[in-house]
Amino acid sequence: MALARNSFPGPDHDHGRCLHDALGAAERLCAKRGVRITPARRRVLELVWQRHAPVGAYDILSEMQRDAEKDGKPGAKVAPPTVYRALDFLMEQGLVHKVESQNAYIGCSRPEGNHDCGFLICRECGAALEIEDDTLSALLGSLASRHGFEAQRSTVEIEGLCPSCRSEAR
Amino acid sequence: MALARNSFPGPDHDHGRCLHDALGAAERLCAKRGVRITPARRRVLELVWQRHAPVGAYDILSEMQRDAEKDGKPGAKVAPPTVYRALDFLMEQGLVHKVESQNAYIGCSRPEGNHDCGFLICRECGAALEIEDDTLSALLGSLASRHGFEAQRSTVEIEGLCPSCRSEAR
């Protein structure tokens, strides 16, 4: 199985293909929407997808600074705004989500169409799984309107142990 | 109505009494548990309860620095760890929650007994309402176990417009 978009990735997960597919889908979406996926944005997206776990903005920044050095620009500095601007763009396009409880970012598993989603986040290994559930969305909406509140955006993050860390814990 | 623990506070909300009750409840709980509610902790709790909206750690810090100056200690400095230690204690005791999407803190409306809770947070005025709902907890648990995940702690934050900001918006 290459993709692991509806479960925590197992040992047979082909992440190279997973990453490739995510980038491909992003290119297609941007093309369809007429927005530009520039080299910096592409690289940030790639780094966000490096693991199935949230990645910090400054981790991305360090990688990009390393890139720049290798490209023969020893004094080259990539600055924080470069990363944050790319992340803002990717979030606007629904390609990346922010994990609020960690101030970190993760690639979106279902970038087509807007959606409210939640995350299951493993304390142990850091892996995070995006979950989308109509019942949950409906319930959140109903809780809000019960209090006269107009819901616009929701954050749902559940911290705990993923299946494989659970087995190891015994 | 003095307390506004299950709805957004209206214009008739008596916040003085609300604050007083919250502090009283905290004192009783700490006494019952045999933990110390020191002056610093009490002051931080009071500042967290100053509004029905999340308060930043550094806002609390500034207030406490102002306190210290007034108390005739012109060079007195309250440092960040003082505030963070108190917040950690208050969170352990379930007296304060962190609002992850804002890196800010808010007093807990139902400090007796542990609970998973969520927040409705107004974009406009910043007010936040703590909500607790068994159906929601159950659903989150079932979503987790559906993916073989062991849920330990959850963050639910819904951003939007509170009733009064909704009326004004027209």
Added chain:
DNA sequence: CCTGAAACATTATACTATTGCATTACCCCG
């Protein structure tokens, strides 16, 4: 009293994010 654990003070520093302004790249139109 004495003492040990908890709480606190202080300094420094790490980590996360934004502002403002100058410059460059790209696309559309003429």
Added chain:
DNA sequence: CGGGGTAATGCAATAGTATAATGTTTCAGG
């Protein structure tokens, strides 16, 4: 194909959030 406007970047500084490390004080219970 060249000018002109918008989008994207580069760059420097700074704001905002949080913790590490170390030493000192406080205080309940023996």
